[in-house]
Amino acid sequence: MSKVTKILDGKYEVLGVKPGPIGTFMGIVDLSKINEATAERLVARGSSYLRKAKPSGKKSKDKEEEIS
Amino acid sequence: MDLFDYTGQNYLEESAALETEVCIADYFDIETFPALPDLDTGTTNADYVDLAAATFTMATGTKFHKFSATLERNALSTTLEGPRGAKAFMNMLTIARSGADKELVGFLRANRNRKLVVAFKFLGAAQYCILGYMGLPAEVDSGGIEVGAEITGEKVTNFVVRSIFHAPYFIDEVPLTEAV
Numbered sequence: 001m002s003k004v005t006k007i008l009d010g011k012y013e014v015l016g017v018k019p020g021p022i023g024t025f026m027g028i029v030d031l032s033k034i035n036e037a038t039a040e041r042l043v044a045r046g047s048s049y050l051r052k053a054k055p056s057g058k059k060s061k062d063k064e065e066e067i068s
Numbered sequence: 069m070d071l072f073d074y075t076g077q078n079y080l081e082e083s084a085a086l087e088t089e090v091c092i093a094d095y096f097d098i099e100t101f102p103a104l105p106d107l108d109t110g111t112t113n114a115d116y117v118d119l120a121a122a123t124f125t126m127a128t129g130t131k132f133h134k135f136s137a138t139l140e141r142n143a144l145s146t147t148l149e150g151p152r153g154a155k156a157f158m159n160m161l162t163i164a165r166s167g168a169d170k171e172l173v174g175f176l177r178a179n180r181n182r183k184l185v186v187a188f189k190f191l192g193a194a195q196y197c198i199l200g201y202m203g204l205p206a207e208v209d210s211g212g213i214e215v216g217a218e219i220t221g222e223k224v225t226n227f228v229v230r231s232i233f234h235a236p237y238f239i240d241e242v243p244l245t246e247a248v
Contacts, residue, residue, distance in 0.1 A: 020245025025194035
């Protein structure tokens with residue numbers, strides 16, 4: 001599952017499938033129609049088909065060193 | 069596999085029945101099956117049947133399909149079959165939809181001999197149960213259409229999906245949209 005599609009203004013990424021219905025702990029959820037609250041619940045529960053997008057933009061080297 | 073205590077728990081929302089939505093995939097559309105539990109590392113009974121966040125990798129453009137059945141008509145029977153010391157699971161999932169029309173007859177015609185993997189939920193459950201696994205697909209065991217003579221009689225289309233050897237496994241998610 002390597003192909004990624006961004007949803008919700010690029011804040012989340014759908015993995016390996018078209019944004020569409022997935023059977024989840026909440027029942028059938030359509031990833032093309034969810035809001036951020038639902039996306040957050042799915043990500044928090046460890047969904048295999050949805051993840052939060054990494055913030056865009058590169059960190060400076062100094063900043064990366066600070067974090068590590 | 070180890071022997072663990074089973075102490076049970078009193079679920080105040082417990083009831084029988086299955087949810088009406090059933091997810092059905094063509095066995096040959098699945099490229100990679102979710103990994104089965106590691107039997108050496110289980111620390112609870114549930115670990116032996118819980119696939120958790122493991123996924124089905126489907127061929128591009130394929131998915132599990134929804135079958136909307138009728139409430140209180142779907143049923144599961146799992147039994148242990150075979151000689152002493154060599155018991156295997158036999159799982160029979162009855163899927164029934166009130167009605168009989170060309171959509172349902174066509175569904176039976178198209179899928180009566182297909183090798184399947186089927187996912188369904190116990191009523192109110194968080195995880196899906198799956199029947200059919202790599203090398204041992206589920207198949208339609210029986211089924212048909214019943215239209216009673218009386219106007220107030222039964223009119224139903226049903227089919228029974230059978231899988232053998234594996235226990236019903238529990239999995240978090242099922243892809244109902246096409247793989248890319």
